[in-house]
Amino acid sequence: MSIEGKLGPIRKGLLEFLILRIISADKVYVADMLKLLGNTEFATQEGTLYPLLSKMRRENLVDYEWRESETGPPRKYYSLTAKGRSQLTDLNEYWKLINDTISDLGNKQ
Amino acid sequence: MNKVITINLNGNAYQIEERGYDSLLGYLDTAEAQLKDNPDRAEIMSDLEQAIAEKCRNFLSPQKTVVTSAEIDQIIKEMGPVEGDAEASGAKQSGAASTGRAQDPKGPKRLFRIREGKQIEGVCMGLAVYFGLDVTIVRLIFVALAIASGGIAIGGYLIMAVVVPFADTAEQQAAAYGTQFNAQEVIDQAKEHYASFKKDGEKWKQQAKEKKEEWQKSWRQTFGSHRYRWRPGYPPPSPLVGGLLPIFGILVGILSIVWIFAIISVINTHAIFGWPLPLRFPVWAAILILVILLNIVTGPFKYVRNARYGHPYGGIVAVWTSMAWMAFLIFISWFAYTHSPEVRTFLQNLPNVWDEIFHR
Numbered sequence: 437m438s439i440e441g442k443l444g445p446i447r448k449g450l451l452e453f454l455i456l457r458i459i460s461a462d463k464v465y466v467a468d469m470l471k472l473l474g475n476t477e478f479a480t481q482e483g484t485l486y487p488l489l490s491k492m493r494r495e496n497l498v499d500y501e502w503r504e505s506e507t508g509p510p511r512k513y514y515s516l517t518a519k520g521r522s523q524l525t526d527l528n529e530y531w532k533l534i535n536d537t538i539s540d541l542g543n544k545q
Numbered sequence: 546m547n548k549v550i551t552i553n554l555n556g557n558a559y560q561i562e563e564r565g566y567d568s569l570l571g572y573l574d575t576a577e578a579q580l581k582d583n584p585d586r587a588e589i590m591s592d593l594e595q596a597i598a599e600k601c602r603n604f605l606s607p608q609k610t611v612v613t614s615a616e617i618d619q620i621i622k623e624m625g626p627v628e629g630d631a632e633a634s635g636a637k638q639s640g641a642a643s644t645g646r647a648q649d650p651k652g653p654k655r656l657f658r659i660r661e662g663k664q665i666e667g668v669c670m671g672l673a674v675y676f677g678l679d680v681t682i683v684r685l686i687f688v689a690l691a692i693a694s695g696g697i698a699i700g701g702y703l704i705m706a707v708v709v710p711f712a713d714t715a716e717q718q719a720a721a722y723g724t725q726f727n728a729q730e731v732i733d734q735a736k737e738h739y740a741s742f743k744k745d746g747e748k749w750k751q752q753a754k755e756k757k758e759e760w761q762k763s764w765r766q767t768f769g770s771h772r773y774r775w776r777p778g779y780p781p782p783s784p785l786v787g788g789l790l791p792i793f794g795i796l797v798g799i800l801s802i803v804w805i806f807a808i809i810s811v812i813n814t815h816a817i818f819g820w821p822l823p824l825r826f827p828v829w830a831a832i833l834i835l836v837i838l839l840n841i842v843t844g845p846f847k848y849v850r851n852a853r854y855g856h857p858y859g860g861i862v863a864v865w866t867s868m869a870w871m872a873f874l875i876f877i878s879w880f881a882y883t884h885s886p887e888v889r890t891f892l893q894n895l896p897n898v899w900d901e902i903f904h905r
Binding site: 508 | 555557576580583584585588592593596599623624625627628
């Protein structure tokens with residue numbers, strides 16, 4: 437298996453976590469998220485993001501409100517729900533744990 | 546010069562080139578198929594349409610009003626493939642973006658119009674490819690048919706030019722040239738159809754016969770044999786009818802011309818005088834609606850004309866009937882104008898009809 441084949445699923449699994457982090461910082465709409473992710477390893481596209489966000493909304497992790505924009509039709513701005521925030525806290529802690537484990541294991545004592 | 550199609554994306558009108566329109570439709574169809582089990586499908590589709598609309602807007606300026614096919618391709622590439630719910634999250638997908646219509650490459654051969662080598666609308670070219678004949682032979686057959694049928698074949702050509710799509714995407718071209726035309730398969734299919742038709746056919750035939758007799762009876766009762774025939778027994782038409790006839794004739798003429806331009810506008814731009822049809826609204830249905838509309842609007846005028854020939858309800862009554870009918874139409878138009886923004890846009894765009902047709 438190529439290295440890309442191994443990294444793909446990791447990124448895939450982490451995308452939802454990253455979206456939660458982005459939304460927790462500020463109310464954003466999809467183009468903002470794409471821009472923020474654009475320069476990272478996690479660059480993604482509308483075709484992926486819209487279905488993911490709708491799934492997260494169904495799971496009651498995020499919610500959105502319509503806001504007028506200066507240049508076009510109103511946009512959906514996403515924010516975290518209480519459940520989303522608590523899941524983000526859990527994920528943050530879990531991520532720290534994984535990081536510690538990775539740096540601890542394999543290092544010569 | 547490329548044909549331009551006006552589309553309605555999430556409530557906004559955009560003009561895009563024809564090939565770009567086909568790609569866009571393919572992308573949205575694929576997306577919809579991917580999301581078919583998703584409970585939020587409608588919402589996601591409208592989100593996607595809005596995202597596409599915003600990207601289109603970035604390509605437009607006061608000097609540039611049409612989104613090109615290349616720009617649509619770029620937009621589709623930026624959007625990326627839409628994924629079903631099972632694997633709804635995926636970052637940096639490597640590789641194939643499925644932008645085209647999902648189609649079985651070994652699917653049945655289908656009739657398309659072909660641009661390459663076309664003379665008028667590519668109908669003969671498409672038929673030649675479909676039947677595996679030389680295009681010259683098809684054209685000769687067509688010309689012979691046109692003469693023999695007294696022009697009816699030309700009508701058939703026009704209908705096909707409207708109904709049969711061009712083979713533009715790779716999938717469509719594959720389907721147009723498709724697997725070799727197999728006579729045996731066609732015969733088998735025809736047999737199958739015939740068998741099922743025969744089964745239901747008897748029943749329909751009986752029903753149709755009864756219906757026909759019923760209509761004929763009521764038709765005779767209402768209009769009798771008076772239509773279009775001067776009957777010496779009836780009083781001559783009143784001067785009012787005679788005076789109004791030329792005016793009504795001119796009105797019908799104007800309406801017919803506007804109607805023809807509406808048809809041209811629908812075929813060329815997928816919009817009626819700048820009022821775009823919904824994205825997937827088929828052109829043939831729009832034409833059908835226009836035909837019905839023309840008949841509704843011109844119906845009363847014809848009624849008056851018939852009255853001149855000694856209609857039982859003829860003369861002044863016919864004039865008043867058609868006046869009432871016109872008043873009703875005007876009221877309906879006014880009502881639609883004040884209550885439907887689409888109709889208002891349509892009517893406000895009417896003055897642009899000449900620009901639409903002559904300066905495209």
